[in-house]
Amino acid sequence: MGKIIAIHSYKGGTGKTLLSVNLAALYANRGKKVALLDLDFRAPSLHAIFKTHQSEYWLNDYLNGVCEISKVLVDLSQTHVRRGRLLVGLANPGTEAIREMTAKDRKWEMKALGKLLSLKTSILDEMGFDYIVFDTSPGLQYSSINAIVSADLVLVVSGMDISDIKGTQRMIDELYDLFEKKTGLIMNKVFAEALASKSQRAELAKELMNNANLPLMEMIPCFCDILRTGGTSVFATENPDHPFIKTLDKVATSIEKL
Amino acid sequence: MSFPRRTDAISATILQKIKDSLDRLNEKMEVMIEIQRHEQHVSQEDIPNVLDVMTLLALPDHLRKTAVTLCKLDHATADLVAGQTKRARAVESGYLNQLVLMGYVKKERRGRKAFFYVEREENQNELKEPWEK
Numbered sequence: 001m002g003k004i005i006a007i008h009s010y011k012g013g014t015g016k017t018l019l020s021v022n023l024a025a026l027y028a029n030r031g032k033k034v035a036l037l038d039l040d041f042r043a044p045s046l047h048a049i050f051k052t053h054q055s056e057y058w059l060n061d062y063l064n065g066v067c068e069i070s071k072v073l074v075d076l077s078q079t080h081v082r083r084g085r086l087l088v089g090l091a092n093p094g095t096e097a098i099r100e101m102t103a104k105d106r107k108w109e110m111k112a113l114g115k116l117l118s119l120k121t122s123i124l125d126e127m128g129f130d131y132i133v134f135d136t137s138p139g140l141q142y143s144s145i146n147a148i149v150s151a152d153l154v155l156v157v158s159g160m161d162i163s164d165i166k167g168t169q170r171m172i173d174e175l176y177d178l179f180e181k182k183t184g185l186i187m188n189k190v191f192a193e194a195l196a197s198k199s200q201r202a203e204l205a206k207e208l209m210n211n212a213n214l215p216l217m218e219m220i221p222c223f224c225d226i227l228r229t230g231g232t233s234v235f236a237t238e239n240p241d242h243p244f245i246k247t248l249d250k251v252a253t254s255i256e257k258l
Numbered sequence: 259m260s261f262p263r264r265t266d267a268i269s270a271t272i273l274q275k276i277k278d279s280l281d282r283l284n285e286k287m288e289v290m291i292e293i294q295r296h297e298q299h300v301s302q303e304d305i306p307n308v309l310d311v312m313t314l315l316a317l318p319d320h321l322r323k324t325a326v327t328l329c330k331l332d333h334a335t336a337d338l339v340a341g342q343t344k345r346a347r348a349v350e351s352g353y354l355n356q357l358v359l360m361g362y363v364k365k366e367r368r369g370r371k372a373f374f375y376v377e378r379e380e381n382q383n384e385l386k387e388p389w390e391k
Binding site: 111113118142145146 | 308309310311312314315319322323326329330332376378
C-alpha cells in the first residue's frame with residue numbers, strides 16, 4: 001500500500017523543496033515509483049529545479065477540474081534518477097495563475113480537498129505508485145492544510161531559529177494533532193558545531209524532544225556545498241554518497257518502516 | 259432456589275433497557291446541543307455550510323474525526339465510517355446525522371441503507387468532470 005508524504009514547514013526557506021526533491025529521488029533510486037507534486041501555488045519551484053515546462057497541464061488544471069491527474073504528471077525518470085520511476089506534477093509559475101490561485105473561495109478549496117484525497121485512489125491504487133510526495137507552501141493556508149489532511153504522514157521541516165521552533169511546536173499541537181497526523185520533525189540547516197560530537201547531538205535531540213516535546217526524526221547539518229549548487233541538481237542522484245543524502249536515506253528508511 | 263436467579267436476570271434486563279434508553283437520550287441531547295451551538299455560530303458569523311479544512315478545524319474533535327473520514331471515503335454508510343474510525347456504528351450514525359443537520363453533509367437513502375456524502379458541486383451534472391461528460 002502506497003503512502004502520501006506531505007513536506008511542510010511553519011516558515012519559508014527551511015529547505016522543504018530540497019528535501020522533497022531528494023526524498024522523492026531517493027525512493028525512485030531504490031526502485032520505487034514516485035510522484036512528486038508541487039503544491040506551493042504561491043511560489044512554484046519544481047519547474048525551475050527540473051528545468052521543465054513540458055507538461056501538457058499543470059496541477060492547477062487538475063484542481064480546477066480541467067483534466068485528470070495522469071495528464072499533469074511529467075516522467076523525468078530518464079533524466080533525473082538511476083532506477084525506479086520519478087514523475088513530477090508542476091504548479092503553474094505564471095503570475096496570472098498565482099493570482100488566480102490566491103483568490104479561490106471556500107467552496108473551491110473544499111473541492112480541491114476532495115481532489116487531493118482522491119489521489120490515493122488514482123495515483124497510488126490505480127496507477128500503482130509507491131509514494132506521493134507533496135511539496136507544500138509554508139505556514140497555515142488552504143493549500144498546505146488541504147495537503148496535510150490528505151497525507152498519511154507529515155514531515156515538518158524547521159530551522160534552528162526560535163520563532164521557527166515555537167511556530168512549528170504550535171502548528172503540531174494545534175493543527176497536526178487535531179487531524180491525528182503521524183508527524184516527523186526534521187531539523188534542517190543545524191549549525192555544524194551543535195552536531196560536532198555524539199554528546200552534543202544527543203543533548204540537542206534531548207532538548208528538542210523532551211523540553212520542546214517535538215517528534216524529532218532527524219537533524220541535518222547546514223551544507224554549504226548544497227547551497228552553492230543553487231538548487232540546480234538532484235543530489236540524491238548526482239551525489240548519492242553525500243552526507244546530506246546519507247542522512248535523508250535514514251529518514252526514507254524510517255518512513256518505509258512506518 | 260431458582261427464584262432469586264430469575265429476579266437477577268429480570269433486574270439485569272431492566273437495567274440494560276434503562277442504560278440503552280439513557281444512551282439514546284444522551285445521543286439526542288448531543289445532537290440538540292450541537293444544533294443550538296451551530297445555529298448561534300451561523301447567525302453570528304453567517305458562515306456558509308462548506309466542509310472545507312477551516313470548518314474541519316472548527317468542528318469538535320468527535321465530529322472532525324467523522325467528517326475527515328467521510329471526506330476520505332467520499333460516499334459512505336455509517337457502517338463504513340465506523341470501520342475506519344473504530345467507533346460503534348450507532349455512535350457514527352449519530353455524528354453523521356449531526357453533520358447532516360448542521361448542513362455540512364448530505365444523506366441519501368438507497369433501499370434500507372443510508373448513504374452520507376459531502377456535496378462538492380451545485381448540481382448533479384457538475385459532479386462529472388469535463389472529460390466524463
